[in-house]
Amino acid sequence: MEKIFAFFQHRRLQQALVLYADGELSPNEVTPVRRHLESCEACRQKLADIRACREFLKAGKAAPFIPTEQLWQRIVRKISSSPRFLADEILSFLSWRHWRWAFVAAGLLLFGLAIWNRTNNSGAGVIDYGIFLDDMHQETPAANFYKRYPAQVVKLAEARQAITFPLAAIETLPEAFRLDCVRVLECNGKKCIQFTCIKENKVINIFQHAPGQPWTLGDYAVARTPICNVECAVVNMKNLRAVNWQGRASEYLAVGNLAPEEFEQVVKILQ
Amino acid sequence: MPLHLAQTTAERRLELRTIFLTQHRRLYKVAYHLTSSRHDAEDVVQEVFVRLHEKLAQFHGDAQLATWLYRMTVNASLDALRRFKRRRQWETSLTLIVNEEAFSRENPQPLAQAEIAEKIQLALARLRKPFRAVIVLRDFEGMAYDEIAEVLQIDKGTVASRLHRAYSKLRKELAALGVDRDYINLN
Numbered sequence: 001m002e003k004i005f006a007f008f009q010h011r012r013l014q015q016a017l018v019l020y021a022d023g024e025l026s027p028n029e030v031t032p033v034r035r036h037l038e039s040c041e042a043c044r045q046k047l048a049d050i051r052a053c054r055e056f057l058k059a060g061k062a063a064p065f066i067p068t069e070q071l072w073q074r075i076v077r078k079i080s081s082s083p084r085f086l087a088d089e090i091l092s093f094l095s096w097r098h099w100r101w102a103f104v105a106a107g108l109l110l111f112g113l114a115i116w117n118r119t120n121n122s123g124a125g126v127i128d129y130g131i132f133l134d135d136m137h138q139e140t141p142a143a144n145f146y147k148r149y150p151a152q153v154v155k156l157a158e159a160r161q162a163i164t165f166p167l168a169a170i171e172t173l174p175e176a177f178r179l180d181c182v183r184v185l186e187c188n189g190k191k192c193i194q195f196t197c198i199k200e201n202k203v204i205n206i207f208q209h210a211p212g213q214p215w216t217l218g219d220y221a222v223a224r225t226p227i228c229n230v231e232c233a234v235v236n237m238k239n240l241r242a243v244n245w246q247g248r249a250s251e252y253l254a255v256g257n258l259a260p261e262e263f264e265q266v267v268k269i270l271q
Numbered sequence: 272m273p274l275h276l277a278q279t280t281a282e283r284r285l286e287l288r289t290i291f292l293t294q295h296r297r298l299y300k301v302a303y304h305l306t307s308s309r310h311d312a313e314d315v316v317q318e319v320f321v322r323l324h325e326k327l328a329q330f331h332g333d334a335q336l337a338t339w340l341y342r343m344t345v346n347a348s349l350d351a352l353r354r355f356k357r358r359r360q361w362e363t364s365l366t367l368i369v370n371e372e373a374f375s376r377e378n379p380q381p382l383a384q385a386e387i388a389e390k391i392q393l394a395l396a397r398l399r400k401p402f403r404a405v406i407v408l409r410d411f412e413g414m415a416y417d418e419i420a421e422v423l424q425i426d427k428g429t430v431a432s433r434l435h436r437a438y439s440k441l442r443k444e445l446a447a448l449g450v451d452r453d454y455i456n457l458n
Contacts, residue, residue: 014429014435016431017435018431018434018435018438019416019431022416023417024431042396048440049438049442050435051439052412052440052442053442053445054438056387056391056445057391057406057410057411058410058451059387060387060388060389060390060391061388061411062411064299064300064303064309064312065309066295066296066299066300067313068292068296069296071295071313071316071317072288072291072295073297074317074323075287075291075316075317075320075324076284076320077283079287079320080323082321082324083275098450109347129428269393
């Protein structure tokens, strides 16, 4: 009988070990747990396991990259396209009694839209491309990647027509860098060009934006390193390295599993 | 009337933006640790804020709102898991959490923490959903038992017993991933 009682008490107190480890027990509840721990090797072991587990969780607590602005834009787009939002807007428009104010508002709206469009295309706003790198680093399947960043495969000549800025002299890369594919890519509503090159079965993607639309690297830890006398921002990832150059506001971003000297070659030619 | 409506829409957007800026990081982390996928975490946070936009007028206190946000995040994350059943994919495609990987000459061994984080994420992904949720809320979010109970809509005792079982299972999963007791104690 005593053994059965001790067994149930052991089970009950074992359940309370987490609360004990967290200091969640009242002084009255702590005493029997302590007493039990003194005599029960299994529970002592269990408590040590819980604490070790906690410590391990604490040691590996790393904050993932969090895409703030991009996420907010997604939410706004979703909300704006929701039927409820549209209904609100239509309702507010239809119930206007003074139509002349409606015309003034429409005019202002069009003017605002024109200004917004212009601002948006001028690249004045800083866009965080951390998530872009994140996707590359995560080895996101190509289909998913290009769903997020709509892309169109084009010929080099067509790429020149698709953009308004002078294209990088990609043809001047050494023969070892075989130009595999050119894409017109859309990032956050802005067009850029993606050159995919292959060197000895290694893939390197070179992205080019319009001047004045720098690649910002978000929360990534960036090392400033001179590569062939050019100040470059380097992000070292697990299997990839991302380099952007011409100072902090570079329109170029190269991502690939290349050696530093191979990146140096790319930077030297395209700078 | 129209001006009032227009103001309401704008104000609602501003209010949502304010809540987003103060809460999205925590919610994203919870969603990420539960789903082990950045894409799913983004989808979850988006879904939560779209729902919040519809229900914004119903909240009358920060505490009530925070609990609701966490609850929605946990539920949406668990739904995402149910929908996609990506366990196998996690095991093959999960890679290191990058922004902790400082590329710095002064710090030549930045991978250690990322490796631990990866192991934890893999082990968490193998746990059953209720166990995963309590560990994420308790150990990553530092929530009190009462708060976890409120978010998960269970009682405090259940939180404790789930945590107890979750740690046991996590230990086993970590051991299966080659993280033994000595390694844990060392860290």
